[in-house]
């Protein structure tokens with residue numbers, strides 16, 4: 001697992017634009033070398049900001065959208081099309097505007113779908129991930145090129161909240177979440193083992209309300225108390241912050257450009 005690397009941008013708009021440029025490059029590189037690329041999307045303000053910035057970038061046309069697999073790190077267990085679903089927000093921010101192959105857009109199940117409950121929905125998504133994993137892949141999930149994560153003010157990532165059972169899971173790749181402290185209470189989430197199977201994990205944190213979470217997660221907290229501390233990529237772990245979110249980092253952690 002890789003150690004966190006930090007990049008701090010002036011403000012959240014610039015952070016979103018720079019992250020979008022970085023993601024375009026990463027996808028194009030993967031498609032050039034392997035033919036396809038796979039990205040795990042996150043919900044939340046920073047994740048949707050990145051998608052909107054990507055949509056506004058002329059360089060988005062460098063991506064072959066028909067050869068891009070999209071997965072989700074978590075989903076709010078709500079009816080299809082609900083405005084609070086992460087997939088609905090991602091479609092509005094970008095996905096409806098680009099020529100994706102619908103067969104490669106792997107949304108998490110909705111509450112009005114075929115599954116009896118949130119746990120059955122999580123099992124179904126785990127099966128979908130396992131079916132897409134190759135023999136060389138790790139932990140029953142495909143080798144995602146980039147896995148994006150927002151960071152909640154309480155240090156949650158995906159829908160893994162401090163101290164709840166999901167963040168303690170070591171076997172399953174996807175879990176049903178009950179009683180999430182942030183609404184809605186029912187969610188579906190990748191687990192830390194699934195997250196850590198990604199080549200690169202990028203954590204997005206912009207705004208004053210993320211400053212405490214970033215400082216805690218990057219200062220040696222345990223992953224049960226601070227799930228963001230346990231989100232690491234095999235090859236790279238990148239924290240993309242703005243100055244507000246970096247404002248409480250210990251001086252020794254601040255990159256030279258903003259120290």
Ligand SMILES: O=C1O[C@H](COP(=O)(O)O)[C@@H](O)[C@H](O)[C@H]1O
Nearest residue numbers: 042043044045046150151152158
């Ligand atoms: O509910 C969620 O929240 C987190 C963080 O969202 P933010 O708006 O505070 O940035 C997000 O990463 C997660 O995907 C989402 O379901």
